[in-house]
Each structure stands twice: as structure tokens, then as C-alpha cells.
Amino acid sequence: TQLLEQSPQFLSIQEGENLTVYCNSSSVFSSLQWYRQEPGEGPVLLVTVVTGGEVKKLKRLTFQFGDARKDSSLHITAAQPGDTGLYLCAGALNAGNMLTFGGGTRLMVKP
């Protein structure tokens, strides 16, 4: 059982559609990060959220941290083929030095 559960594991959609990826846990995190990873490369940070209820926007991507800091979501509006990749959430417990990763959501956006 993973500390952070991501859903869905796989998502294949057409260009222009909207989608939401979820990251859930029974633990409280002091901060949570979202990364995007392309094949053959390391993950690249998209955003960090630290306050319960916080919403951050990055162009067509909207990130939300749950009020209780146990869950987060990533919403993509009008998905583009360039959004294709593996999306990973990662949480820090009690401002510790370790980051726990979810299992990832593999997104494919077809033109």
C-alpha cells in the first residue's frame, strides 16, 4: 500500500479535452509537489503547495491542496499533445527531509 495513491493510473484523451488527476493519502503533509516526467528524463517540478485549501495556476494547469492537507488534484484545461507524460505527486511529512512519491499518472493526449 502506497502512502500516496494517484488516480487514474492511465489516461488517454483527445486534444482539447479537460482532465483531473488525484493524489490521496490518509496522512497529513506539510507540503506537496507535482512533477512531470518525460521518457528518458528525470522528473521536473511543476508546483509546490503548502497551505490547506491553496490553489495555484500554471497556464492551463490548476493545482489544489486539500483543506486537511491530505490530498491534492491537478486539473488540465484543453489538453495539448505536449502535455503527454507521467505526472507524479510527492509529499513531505512534517517538514522532514524525505519526499514520498505517488505511483504516477501516465497521460497521453492524442491530436
Next chain:
Amino acid sequence: NAGVTQTPKFRILKIGQSMTLQCAQDMNHNYMYWYRQDPGMGLKLIYYSVGAGITDKGEVPNGYNVSRSTTEDFPLRLELAAPSQTSVYFCASRGGPWGQPQHFGDGTRLSIL
């Protein structure tokens, strides 16, 4: 900007062989991490270091060892390679609090046959 550099990029080992995966960063970061990523999965922390001379175990440390003699380098050693250690290994570094990004290398793809 070099960032985090991992070598080698690919390696095939026989069962029982040993090797060292190299990781170097040129950003003067105190925090460094080793992860493994199995196909289609997220990352699992193997070992981490909060500064030169200090290392600690992560989630899956068995079968691995690390050292941190300098701020720049954080090598990962496999002493007796096993098929279960076939994976992609990522090194990462971070300069400060969690608001700052964790910078990843491009990974080392290791196969043990």
C-alpha cells in the same frame, strides 16, 4: 548549467557483480537523494544525505550503500547485484526548504541478468 550529472547512462551487470553509480551536482546543494523507479511506477527513496559526511536510509535501502565525502558527489554502490535491482536510478539534489525544487539527473538505466 550542468545541474545534476549521473554516470553511466546505461549499464548491464551480471548477478553478483558490483558497481558504483556516480552522481555529481554543481549547485552547492546540501541535500542529495537516490531514488529507483521501476517501469510505469513512481519513485522510491533509497538513501539520502543532508550534507557532507551525513547519510540516512530511505524506504528501500537494502542491497545499497552510499557515501558523501564532498558536497558535490553522492555515489551509490551495489555490492552484490541481484535481478530485483534492475531499475532506473535517479539522483536528485535540493538547496533548501521544500518550497524549492528538487533537481533530478537524467537517470541510470541498470539491467541485471
